[in-house]
Amino acid sequence: MRLIVPLQGVVQGRGGLILGSFIPCTLFYLLQLYLKRNRRPPTHLDPTPSTTDLTRTSSRSSLGPVQVSLRAESIANPNPSAYYVGWSKYLEDPYDRLANPDGIIQLGLSENRLSFDLIEKWMVDNLESVMVGGVGGISRIDEMLLYQPSDGMLEMKKAMANFMSLVMRTTTPFNPSHLVLTSGATAAIEMLSFCLADQGNGLLVPTPYYPGFDRDVIWRAGVELIHVHCCSSDNFSPSIDAFEQAYRNARRHGIKVRGVLISNPSNPVGNILSKEFLYSLLDFAKNKNIHIISDEIYAGSVYGDEEFVSMAEIVGSTDTDKQRVHIVYGISKDLSLPGFRIGVVHSFNETVLTATKRLARFTTVSSPTQRIMISMLSDSSFIEEYMMTNKDRLKKMHQLLVSSLRLSGIKCNESTAGFYCWVDIRHLLGSSSEKGELELWHNLLNVAKINTTPGTSCHCVEPGWFRCCFANLDEGDIPVILDRILRVVNL
Numbered sequence: 205m206r207l208i209v210p211l212q213g214v215v216q217g218r219g220g221l222i223l224g225s226f227i228p229c230t231l232f233y234l235l236q237l238y239l240k241r242n243r244r245p246p247t248h249l250d251p252t253p254s255t256t257d258l259t260r261t262s263s264r265s266s267l268g269p270v271q272v273s274l275r276a277e278s279i280a281n282p283n284p285s286a287y288y289v290g291w292s293k294y295l296e297d298p299y300d301r302l303a304n305p306d307g308i309i310q311l312g313l314s315e316n317r318l319s320f321d322l323i324e325k326w327m328v329d330n331l332e333s334v335m336v337g338g339v340g341g342i343s344r345i346d347e348m349l350l351y352q353p354s355d356g357m358l359e360m361k362k363a364m365a366n367f368m369s370l371v372m373r374t375t376t377p378f379n380p381s382h383l384v385l386t387s388g389a390t391a392a393i394e395m396l397s398f399c400l401a402d403q404g405n406g407l408l409v410p411t412p413y414y415p416g417f418d419r420d421v422i423w424r425a426g427v428e429l430i431h432v433h434c435c436s437s438d439n440f441s442p443s444i445d446a447f448e449q450a451y452r453n454a455r456r457h458g459i460k461v462r463g464v465l466i467s468n469p470s471n472p473v474g475n476i477l478s479k480e481f482l483y484s485l486l487d488f489a490k491n492k493n494i495h496i497i498s499d500e501i502y503a504g505s506v507y508g509d510e511e512f513v514s515m516a517e518i519v520g521s522t523d524t525d526k527q528r529v530h531i532v533y534g535i536s537k538d539l540s541l542p543g544f545r546i547g548v549v550h551s552f553n554e555t556v557l558t559a560t561k562r563l564a565r566f567t568t569v570s571s572p573t574q575r576i577m578i579s580m581l582s583d584s585s586f587i588e589e590y591m592m593t594n595k596d597r598l599k600k601m602h603q604l605l606v607s608s609l610r611l612s613g614i615k616c617n618e619s620t621a622g623f624y625c626w627v628d629i630r631h632l633l634g635s636s637s638e639k640g641e642l643e644l645w646h647n648l649l650n651v652a653k654i655n656t657t658p659g660t661s662c663h664c665v666e667p668g669w670f671r672c673c674f675a676n677l678d679e680g681d682i683p684v685i686l687d688r689i690l691r692v693v694n695l
């Protein structure tokens with residue numbers, strides 16, 4: 205009002221009572237409107253909101269649902285990949301020979317149950333003493349209850365380095381100081397993508413590849429996967445020419461290539477990269493000055509005659525070569541313990557080691573889990589027997605499935621390691637296309653009630669190849685699978 209009265213006087217002085225009242229009132233109204241519009245929004249620092257603020261907040265329901273980040277929204281979107289769709293369908297109706305004989309048989313998930321009996325026995329015999337008693341009866345409870353280094357206890361790193369040297373048969377043993385423990389190989393791949401490439405950069409990856417790479421590399425690190433296509437005529441082995449071509453294509457599209465990501469032995473094909481190829485790949489990486497991430501999670505699951513060679517063995521003695529090679533490993537496959545969530549980054553690169561050690565805070569393996577693993581990995585007679593028996597069982601089950609499928613006119617790609625048959629059912633496709641492949645996958649899932657992974661989910665360029673895990677089967681399941689396949693053959 206202090207503002208209006210002098211103004212009213214000025215206007216009245218010029219004459220016109222009506223005008224004199226109208227103009228100040230209008231100005232007052234406009235001022236109120238201005239103040240209302242420009243009121244400072246309450247901040248976190250406001251000690252107590254006024255009652256007006258409280259009523260205003262509660263009455264504002266027209267703003268729609270509260271927002272989340274675009275990143276979260278894109279991850280939360282329904283995932284249309286057959287890999288994930290088949291998986292959730294299986295969970296709704298899982299096959300059990302006695303309890304649910306008409307349920308869905310799971311050939312899409314990479315679990316090894318062939319040597320569960322050995323693991324189970326070790327657990328029954330040792331778990332109690334591991335958890336409550338230590339060497340000489342000293343309790344380890346404190347160690348298990350309190351914080352430990354995020355990147356892994358030293359004892360665990362030593363045990364893991366020994367195990368990796370045994371499995372990969374490297375001439376120079378793995379050094380514990382080059383290891384960072386993560387909760388599963390998934391976290392190791394994600395961390396390395398994050399540390400080696402910036403958002404929008406690319407990693408070259410041979411196809412067909414493990415469908416989880418799309419999640420591990422793209423979701424959080426925002427790194428692109430550039431496909432290096434491999435064909436059935438080469439047993440799906442990659443060539444350096446194909447790497448060169450993919451590299452040039454990426455550059456043409458303005459993508460900076462920061463590295464190569466390989467799975468050796470390969471998921472899904474089950475083959476092993478030769479020593480000669482690995483040397484050429486290292487030369488390729490040197491020429492382009494890029495990194496190599498070698499995921500060797502199936503290194504101890506080789507059942508064929510070919511020899512597995514780790515990228516760690518190929519790395520030259522020069523420091524520059526060592527800086528660019530990073531190995532991913534874990535116990536989810538070779539020790540059949542995916543539930544333990546233990547993975548490893550092995551790197552010679554100090555910056556990568558320091559960064560991954562710090563990032564390991566987000567993905568630390570729990571202390572009780574590490575304690576159990578230290579004990580198991582240090583039990584050398586158990587480990588030796590387990591590894592040998594497990595390889596024999598993988599070999600037997602692989603041969604059984606391959607020969608049974610062959611009797612039904614279905615061929616598999618030559619494989620020598622891992623948990624999969626890479627099955628060629630091109631002749632069963634209605635049309636030789638991605639659509640035809642997905643129709644067949646759909647029929648296998650819904651009519652035959654078998655969950656497989658179609659090649660498209662692994663970005664295979666040739667339609668008609670399917671990934672089938674044999675390591676979670678029982679011999680008795682194989683005739684059931686063959687019977688059920690006939691349901692779609694005769695459609």
Ligand SMILES: Cc1ncc(COP(=O)(O)O)c(C=O)c1O
Nearest residue numbers: 314388389390414467471534536
């Ligand atoms: C090639 C490959 N890398 C990584 C993983 C993920 O392993 P983890 O369960 O230890 O995260 C898998 C699992 O199937 C795999 O096949």
